[in-house]
Amino acid sequence: MTWTFKLGDVASPTSVTVQAFTVRQDAAVARFGNATATIVVDNDDGAWTPSSLGGSGTWASQDWLATGMWIDATINATTVPVFHGVVTNIQVDDNGYNSTVTLTAMSSWAVGGRSGRPQVYTDWSERSQQDTWEGVWTGEAGGMPLFWDTEFPHLGQSDDDKIFDFETVPDGSGDGDAMLIPTETVGLTAMDATNNYLMQSGPFVAYPTTIEANGTAVDHHVIVIGSHLTRDDRTVIDFAETPTGAELPIQKLESRFQTDQVVNETYVTPWYATDTSVDPDGPLDARTSSDATSLGKYGARTRSMSSTWTMTPSANFYPSLTTDWSQYLADFWTARYSDAYYTWDRLELSDIMLDTSNTSQMTAWRRLLDITTGLWAPIQITATPTNSDETVTESIITSRVITGQPGRVRVTLGLLPLGPNWSFVLNSSDFGVLDTDRLG
Numbered sequence: 001m002t003w004t005f006k007l008g009d010v011a012s013p014t015s016v017t018v019q020a021f022t023v024r025q026d027a028a029v030a031r032f033g034n035a036t037a038t039i040v041v042d043n044d045d046g047a048w049t050p051s052s053l054g055g056s057g058t059w060a061s062q063d064w065l066a067t068g069m070w071i072d073a074t075i076n077a078t079t080v081p082v083f084h085g086v087v088t089n090i091q092v093d094d095n096g097y098n099s100t101v102t103l104t105a106m107s108s109w110a111v112g113g114r115s116g117r118p119q120v121y122t123d124w125s126e127r128s129q130q131d132t133w134e135g136v137w138t139g140e141a142g143g144m145p146l147f148w149d150t151e152f153p154h155l156g157q158s159d160d161d162k163i164f165d166f167e168t169v170p171d172g173s174g175d176g177d178a179m180l181i182p183t184e185t186v187g188l189t190a191m192d193a194t195n196n197y198l199m200q201s202g203p204f205v206a207y208p209t210t211i212e213a214n215g216t217a218v219d220h221h222v223i224v225i226g227s228h229l230t231r232d233d234r235t236v237i238d239f240a241e242t243p244t245g246a247e248l249p250i251q252k253l254e255s256r257f258q259t260d261q262v263v264n265e266t267y268v269t270p271w272y273a274t275d276t277s278v279d280p281d282g283p284l285d286a287r288t289s290s291d292a293t294s295l296g297k298y299g300a301r302t303r304s305m306s307s308t309w310t311m312t313p314s315a316n317f318y319p320s321l322t323t324d325w326s327q328y329l330a331d332f333w334t335a336r337y338s339d340a341y342y343t344w345d346r347l348e349l350s351d352i353m354l355d356t357s358n359t360s361q362m363t364a365w366r367r368l369l370d371i372t373t374g375l376w377a378p379i380q381i382t383a384t385p386t387n388s389d390e391t392v393t394e395s396i397i398t399s400r401v402i403t404g405q406p407g408r409v410r411v412t413l414g415l416l417p418l419g420p421n422w423s424f425v426l427n428s429s430d431f432g433v434l435d436t437d438r439l440g
Contacts, residue, residue, distance in 0.1 A: 001351065001362075003406040004079075005039055006070040007087070007103070009156025011213045013070055016041060019100065019405065023071060023083045025207070026399035026414065027376045029229065029261075029421070030200045032191065033207025035107040035371075037071060037083045043099035049092055064090050068155045068211055069105040073369045076362050080370035082402065084211040086111045086153050107208035108220045112152035112160075113191030126311065126318065129202060130166055132179045133224060136193050137162045150190040155211065157218040165209070167225045167232050178318075178325060179309040180278075182271045197271075201309040202227050203332065209371050225376065227332055228423040233373055236394075237364055239347060240382040246360035248368065252348040253383055258341040258417060263303045263333040264294035268326045271307040281314035289330035291338035298340065303333050336420040343417050344381055344395055350410045368411065375400065378418055394418035 005021065006013035018039045027033040041048060049055030050062075064087045071083040085105035093100050127135060134140055139149035152160040179201060188196070199206065205225040212219045225231065240247040268287040272278035294301075310329050313321035355361055368374045377397045384390040398421075399414030 001356065001365075002074045003409075004070075004072045004074065006072075007067055010068055010211060010218045011156055013068060021071065021403070021405075023400075023402040025083070025371065025375055027205050027207040028398060029205055030203040032109070032195050032199055033205075033375070034110070035083060035085060035208050037069060037085060037105045038102055039069070039071075040100055040102050043092065043094070043101045046099070048090075048101040049094075049099070050090065053092065064103070066153060066155070068108075068153070069103065070211070073366070075366040075369070076359065078366060080366055080372075081210045082369050082371060084108075084209070084371075086155070086211075108152050108211055109208045109222055110191065112150055112220070113194070114189050127179050127181055129179060129204075129226060130164065130224075132181065132198060132309065133164050134162075135181065136198055137164075137190055152218070152220050155218050157213065157216055159217040161214065161217050161219050163219045163221045165221055165223045167223065167228075167230065178311045178321060178323075180270065180272065180311045181309060182307075197307060197309055200305050201329065203329070205229060205376055207375060223372070223376075227329075229376075229421055230423045231376060231378075234378065235367065235373070237368055237374075237377060237379045238382070239349075239379060241384065243361065245358075246364045247382070248361060248364050249349055249353040250347060250381070250383060251350060251353060252346075253344055253381070254346040255343060256345045258343060258345070259298075261337045261416065261420070262294070262298060262301045262340050263337040264291040264298065265300050265302040266290070266330040266333045267302070267304040268308055268310065268330040269306045270310050270312060270326050279312075279314060279317040281316050284312055284314075284326075287312065287324065287326040287330045289327070289334040291334045294334075294338035305329070339420070341417045341419075344383075344393055344415050347381065347413045347415060348410065350404075350408070352408060369402070378422065379413075379415075396421045 005016050005018050007016055008014045018041055020040045021038065023037045025033065025035045043049060045057065046055055047057035048059045049057060051060040067087040069085050069087055072079050073082050086108050087103055087105045088111065089104040091102045093102070137150050152162065154160050198204070206222055209221045209223055212221070238247040239250050241250050243249045266289045270284065272282070273284040274282060276282045308326065308329065310325040311318060311321060312324045312326040313319055354365055375397055379395050379397060381393045381395060382390065395415040396418045397413050398416050401412040402409060404410050
């Protein structure tokens, strides 16, 4: 297994040797995922010292804020992306005898998302979820301009493209659909519009993945999962304290009550609720949902959402719609998250625990490191707590921290219970279990 670290333009980045690195990535329901990385390089020869500090080496004149960073892992001759981003800071540590440089990078969606100026071009109009995402970030939705196009770093190319990798709705489950774009979303960045309105209106899980050259353009990819919360690739990664076959080893497990996600009372108010020029049958009352049993046990744990882009049909307002999507959103939270779970919260392992001759295990390790398959991924944990019986638990990876040095790497996974964070998949032995897996 080898690690590669590259900096520069997307078409021909330069490989560099690093002393240490850290990658942090996460995904969450109704919040756009974060991704950051740092690498530490030796600077005893002064190659990295910026020209503004007297440097004249290889990287002295590099325009760092226009520089990409790629961290990849090669396992059994197959290379997978671990982190792709854009450099946002350089720090030189120099005591007069030894010098190191720390480079920090963020996802291109965080960088580009700060520079956009979403402003609606047209009057309000119904759009699909996919059109809405494209409208916020590219300015086009179903062939109609809705927002200003958001410029991303070109990284040496002549143009940039935002690529939305949408996960499909699994057979047997459901998903929200129609959205209504407001007439004014002025003064917000694209990321503000996404987190404040779009992410909560699905709700969605979305997180950045890769940056790739594509002809004269650079493609910035993001995975987008609708309210079904389910990946197209449903391969389960297995973990065990005494691994066999494709199971990955466990170094440390931590558990806790998963109360952060508990929601037993919701209020949803679309942005046009009091605007009768949009809905002549208004004003529209907030859509509500609650779980009396959960309220009695845990007290009120309320989620209130205003100015959502959800659609609620009426006699004179999109009467052809058969679903009240505002009510759908309210019910989503209480149906899935009204229970509290005591389950695994964090799992740690390191590469020195792996059997490199075990091809099946190394394939699972590669899947775990790959940003396109190793986040919001289903896993199964087989463990025996002290003086207890063996348990087999299904969880989902919601965050990961990869840290260390090439050749000795530790991975720490943040976990949530799979049940409320996945959906029923027809004819699936893993995810199609009645009375266990969620419908919709």
